Amino acid sequence: MRATLHSSQWLSRDVREVILSPHESLSYRPGQYVSIARTDREPRCYSMARAPSGDNRIALHVRRWPGGSFSDVVMNESRTGDEFDITGPLGTFAFPDGVGPVVMLATGTGVAPFLAMLESALPANASRPITLYWGGRGNEDLYAQDAIGDWMARFQRFRFVPVLSGRGDGYVQDVAAQEMADPANTHVLACGNTRMTDDAFARLVAEAASPVASFASDAFTPATYESGASAAAALGPDSSAQSVVRMHCGGQCLQARAGETVLRTLKAAGLPVMSVCGGKASCGTCLVELDAAWSERVPPCSRTERSLLSCLPDAGPLSRLSCQIRVTQELDGLALRLPSNNPTIKELSV
Ligand SMILES: Cc1cc2nc3c(=O)[nH]c(=O)nc-3n(C[C@H](O)[C@H](O)[C@H](O)COP(=O)(O)OP(=O)(O)OC[C@H]3O[C@@H](n4cnc5c(N)ncnc54)[C@H](O)[C@@H]3O)c2cc1C
Numbered sequence: 001m002r003a004t005l006h007s008s009q010w011l012s013r014d015v016r017e018v019i020l021s022p023h024e025s026l027s028y029r030p031g032q033y034v035s036i037a038r039t040d041r042e043p044r045c046y047s048m049a050r051a052p053s054g055d056n057r058i059a060l061h062v063r064r065w066p067g068g069s070f071s072d073v074v075m076n077e078s079r080t081g082d083e084f085d086i087t088g089p090l091g092t093f094a095f096p097d098g099v100g101p102v103v104m105l106a107t108g109t110g111v112a113p114f115l116a117m118l119e120s121a122l123p124a125n126a127s128r129p130i131t132l133y134w135g136g137r138g139n140e141d142l143y144a145q146d147a148i149g150d151w152m153a154r155f156q157r158f159r160f161v162p163v164l165s166g167r168g169d170g171y172v173q174d175v176a177a178q179e180m181a182d183p184a185n186t187h188v189l190a191c192g193n194t195r196m197t198d199d200a201f202a203r204l205v206a207e208a209a210s211p212v213a214s215f216a217s218d219a220f221t222p223a224t225y226e227s228g229a230s231a232a233a234a235l236g237p238d239s240s241a242q243s244v245v246r247m248h249c250g251g252q253c254l255q256a257r258a259g260e261t262v263l264r265t266l267k268a269a270g271l272p273v274m275s276v277c278g279g280k281a282s283c284g285t286c287l288v289e290l291d292a293a294w295s296e297r298v299p300p301c302s303r304t305e306r307s308l309l310s311c312l313p314d315a316g317p318l319s320r321l322s323c324q325i326r327v328t329q330e331l332d333g334l335a336l337r338l339p340s341n342n343p344t345i346k347e348l349s350v
C-alpha cells in the first residue's frame, strides 16, 4: 500500500523517528515490521516502534548508516507529504504468552519492537517481571529514556538495564545471562545486530547448561549482507565433486553446493536477486519461478512460505522463495528463472 510521510525527527545523533500514514488500514502486532521503498529504490525493513494507537499511523526508528541507500540517501531527500510503498505487517516476532519472566535483549534500534511491545504488554502484565537490556556506546545512544523512565515509575516489575560499551559493560547477552536467576522459566527475546542475536542464542540455548524456556529473535540483517562476493566466499572452492549440484537459471548453468540455499547459489553466481529480509521468508524479494518439470520435485513450501506467497501480487503457481529452498543431491539439474519483473533486473536494463 502507499503511505505518506507525516513527520520525522532526530531521536539521537544517528536515529530518526519516522511517522507514516498508510493510505489503507494497517493492523499489526507489536514486534512486526514493514518493508518500505521509494519507487526508484530497493525496499528496506523497519520494525514498528509504537503499539497500534487507532490513528492508523506507524512509527519507525531508522538508524542512519552513512551512504546507506534508505537510511541516509532516501531519508535525507524526503519531506513531509512524500509517498512511499509499504508492504506489511511482516514477521512473527511477538511478546511471549505465559507468566514466566521476560528478558528483552536489544542493540541500537533493535529496541524499536520492544518499545511497541512494552507499550501494550506492560499494562496487561503488571505482575510479570520484564527486563529490558539495551546496548549502545554511550548513554546518549539510548534515546527512548523518557518512555522507559515513565514505565519504571508505573510498573514495579519492569527493569531497565543499560549496557554501555563506552564504560566497559560488556555485551547485553552476557550481562543478561549473568543476572538470570531461573533460565528454565525465562522467555528471551533478542533484536538488533546479527552477531548479538546469534551469540545470545548460542549462550542461552544451544550451549547453555540450562536453556531458557523460549527464545525468539529478529536480526536486523542488512539487505546487502550477502553480496555476490561474500556468498561466493562463503561457499568456498569446489573441493568435493560429491556435494556439487547443477542448477540452471535463465539459460545459465550454475554449480550449487549441497546444503546451501538456492538464494545463496544465485548470489554467488552474481545473479541480480535481492534478499531484503535476510532469508526470513517475509519480504518476497528473492522470488524465483521454477521450471514446470520441477514444481513437484522441490520440497513443498512451509506454512510461512506459503502464506507469504499467497500475498505477493507477482507470485504464480510456480513461484517459490529462493531463500527457503535448500539444495540437495535430489535437486541436481534444477531449472528455474528470475521473474521478469525482478526490480533489480529492471534497474539493470535501464
Ligand atoms: C526484519 C528487519 C527489521 C529491521 N528493522 C530495523 C529498524 O527497526 N531500524 C533500523 O534502523 N534498521 C532496521 N533493519 C535494518 C534495515 O532494514 C536496513 O538494512 C538498514 O537501515 C540499512 O539500510 P540502508 O539502505 O540505509 O543501507 P544499505 O544501502 O543497505 O547499506 C549501506 C552500507 O551501510 C552499512 N550497513 C548497513 N546495515 C549494516 C549493519 N546492520 N551492520 C553493519 N553495516 C551496515 C554497510 O557498510 C553497507 O554497505 C531491519 C532489518 C530487518 C531484516
Ligand code: FES
Pocket: 274, 275, 276, 277, 278, 279, 280, 281, 282, 283, 284, 285, 286, 287, 321, 322, 323, 324
Ligand atoms: S530473502 Fe526475504 S523472503 Fe527470501
